[in-house]
Amino acid sequence: MITALLAIDVGGSNSRAIVVDRRGNCLGQGRNRGGNPGSNPPEQAAAAIIAAAQTAVAQAGGAVDISLALLAIAGPRNAEMRRRLEEGFRALGLSGPLLLTGDTHAMLPSVSAATEGYCVFSGTGSGAVRVRHGETEAVIDAAGYLLGDLGSGYWLGHHAAIAVTAALEGRGPETALTEAVLGHLRIAVSGERAADSRPEALRHFIDAIYNMRPIELATFAPLVIACRDDAVAAQLVAQAERYLIEDFRLVFDPAMLGPVVLGGSVATHMSNLPAAIAEVLRAAGHTPDIRLVKDGSVGAVVLALRHADIIVDEAMLQKIIASIAGLSSV
Structure with a gap:
């Protein structure tokens, strides 16, 4: 079974999920509608995010031990949505923590x-x-x-x-x-x-x-x-x-x-x-x-890696960007 991290950039219009290994290699990607809980009912917001994650995990091969999941998410925090996300991600193989941060937090590490x-x-x-x-x-x-x-x-x-x-x-x-x-x-x-x-x-x-x-x-x-x-x-x-x-x-x-x-x-x-x-x-x-x-998907990956105590320098950032782009073109 592959050990990986799940990073999701969640905006008002789109939710983009990426499964990545600890070396910064993109293993799978998924996209769905926006999951901002301020502009969507919590069940719809959670469903969109989970659907994006399901696609990414499926592309990664399906059998994934997700050691950490990080959401860079727009909008207010919602306990019901978090409960649904926790449940959905555990079903996908999440064995570690679910971390939430603001979607704007992922902007800077997406490019620098x-x-x-x-x-x-x-x-x-x-x-x-x-x-x-x-x-x-x-x-x-x-x-x-x-x-x-x-x-x-x-x-x-x-x-x-x-x-x-x-x-x-x-x-x-x-x-x-x-x-x-x-x-x-x-x-x-x-x-x-x-x-x-x-x-x-x-x-x-x-x-x-x-x-x-x-x-x-x-x-x-x-x-x-x-x-x-x-x-x-x-x-x-x-x-x-x-x-x-x-x-x-x-x-x-x-x-x-x-x-x-x-x-x-x-x-x-x-x-x-x-x-x-x-x-x-x-x-x-x-x-x-x-x-x-x-979008902030690259930054969400960087934040997830940093939370896993992995140093992301400029060379690592460029590797992540290239890996995501390479899988997107397949």
């Missing part, structure tokens, strides 16, 4: 062996963190869509929906977002009126929005980015960038060096963000070192 630096992210959620000695020292925002996540995919999607409503009612400017969002929902625009006297398209739009889980508004974020030549969409993207820049200013310690990692499906499309962060760094006398990360 450094244990000090900064992470600025905008995916389904958003915020900024400062990492010192390998531990999260400070967090700005990342409080979830009910309390913050300003400039996130949810924020963009929510405000796109508000802009479409205002445009259809005639109390807001016309915007390319109307056609994009209604088309995404397969709602036709016509001159007809609904029974409540609203434009029929608006009535259908309101009904569609309230039939969605709130976090699903983040699915409109790519439409905002695609329409960024439109004045309304451009204003939304610019405001999202301002929120993230301010997050970084608040978390930045001018006395601490370290790379700045930008991550998340939205942040990577914010063209002004790297330059604005570089300006803050230069003003403090730092040479900007800004790196992009697609």
Whole structure:
């Protein structure tokens, strides 16, 4: 039986599981929908994470002694979800501890062996963190869509929906977002009126929005980015960038060096963000070192290995990255 570790990066949109041996070789991978317990019922969140782990274990050969499982997970902690995860992972071969840490904790080790630096992210959620000695020292925002996540995919999607409503009612400017969002929902625009006297398209739009889980508004974020030549969409993207820049200013310690990692499906499309962060760094006398990360799965593996008392230096990190990429291409 193979002895291995299980590392899972859990975001609002995707859960990616990786089975790795103690030398950093990727043995199996699995992906499923988002498992953030703040935006999914605990049973659905747990099921998505377990399904990703099952695929990874199956690809690793099925008979695996998992000495440690680590989840880098977005959202609030939930006791019921943890119970389900513990039960599911034990069935997969977990013989050691189940460890939970924040998904942002996995960003820096995904691209650098450094244990000090900064992470600025905008995916389904958003915020900024400062990492010192390998531990999260400070967090700005990342409080979830009910309390913050300003400039996130949810924020963009929510405000796109508000802009479409205002445009259809005639109390807001016309915007390319109307056609994009209604088309995404397969709602036709016509001159007809609904029974409540609203434009029929608006009535259908309101009904569609309230039939969605709130976090699903983040699915409109790519439409905002695609329409960024439109004045309304451009204003939304610019405001999202301002929120993230301010997050970084608040978390930045001018006395601490370290790379700045930008991550998340939205942040990577914010063209002004790297330059604005570089300006803050230069003003403090730092040479900007800004790196992009697609997801935190590599970092989750690094954290799992470090919890198993395995040193991960730059050479080991590059080995992990290559091993994961190599298995992904098979």
